[in-house]
């Protein structure tokens with residue numbers, strides 16, 4: 764996985780909350796993980812306190828490969844978050860590891876994404892505490 768430097772903290776950054784703090788810590792170590800319910804075994808993403816399948820609490824973190832397919836995307840013309848130079852593309856990725864769940868991130872391809880194409884996660888380090896999961900074409 765390649766890294767792409769970004770200007771540090773000049774823009775609004777993600778704010779970890781009770782449910783996502785452990786996920787952001789893992790992402791800062793360049794590990795993509797989903798939660799696995801301890802009661803019914805269902806995987807879930809994004810992080811949350813309760814299993815959407817059985818309403819059970821808790822569960823374990825499970826590292827998975829950050830792979831999926833492009834579900835949709837937008838071309839952003841305003842400077843929100845860590846997109847970099849405007850305009851930039853934000854993709855919605857259907858995760859292979861968690862059926863029915865999606866991740867969002869900046870597009871790191873050198874062309875616009877294509878619907879349904881296979882993509883790989885790319886870790887982008889912002890600083891010591893924050894990395895982002897961006898996406899690029901697979902292969």
Ligand SMILES: [Zn+2]
Nearest residue numbers: 800803814817
């Ligand atoms: Zn469950």
